[in-house]
């Protein structure tokens with residue numbers, strides 16, 4: 001147990017978006033409930049500044065944005081000591097390890113799947129022929145087109161409120177969002193239907209938070225330990241190990257779904273061509289008791305996909 005009197009407040013860094021603030025407050029509240037004072041510090045990131053234009057233009061354009069666009073500045077603030085912990089949406093956190101930093105805790109996961117927001121349909125199969133669906137994610141686009149080649153996918157980026165507004169402005173007939181983000185912001189009333197993960201695999205780490213700190217900061221690591229949920233941590237370790245092995249990054253048409261099936265951790269991974277025509281699926285389950293076991297599961301599933309030609313699909317990008 002932490003001695004509140006001996007504690008300086010931990011400085012928790014967050015991006016300024018509504019979702020990031022919600023997630024930071026959630027972590028801060030849990031730490032405070034354990035007797036740990038927390039001060040929240042807002043850090044502005046390039047991902048927040050650049051909200052317009054297709055994501056590919058930003059990535060190819062100037063070397064900014066793209067992978068790590070939402071997380072780099074927070075990591076820099078951790079390394080230069082201006083904050084002690086950073087709360088990330090794990091699906092936005094690149095898998096490449098950063099020297100001197102460590103994910104100290106992964107709290108229990110929120111719903112992991114995607115949802116449909118639309119007045120026209122509650123499932124993918126109910127969408128009218130040729131419906132215009134908005135998403136900026138290659139993973140969602142490719143899986144949608146694989147199931148429904150008639151759909152017309154339009155680009156959609158920005159914070160959640162921007163995306164919902166573009167739907168309301170009739171730029172799209174439907175949009176896909178992560179259930180975790182939509183419900184954290186209290187917009188459950190917009191949810192038309194949940195898409196089962198088996199129908200559209202989520203992004204690695206979707207619905208889960210990663211709390212990062214300096215790897216030698218024993219005080220912060222000790223404060224974070226009670227927030228860690230091993231079941232979630234192992235599931236995302238498997239998903240992220242597969243992503244890293246496939247060198248997928250956040251632009252890959254790749255989905256991963258780790259979940260517990262009694263005492264076994266089961267991992268499904270899909271890799272698709274950008275147009276969704278080609279699709280490779282693999283699944284495996286192990287009896288997992290350490291994070292290292294979970295990583296092995298992820299590498300095993302990824303290696304099966306690589307043996308079947310996944311690299312050629314990912315290289316398309």
Ligand SMILES: NCc1[nH]cc(CCC(=O)O)c1CC(=O)O
Pocket residue numbers: 089090091092176177178179180181182205206207208209
């Ligand atoms: N890429 C943006 C992003 N990062 C995390 C979430 C939602 C929360 C989560 O999935 O953990 C979202 C929004 C979305 O994809 O709809």
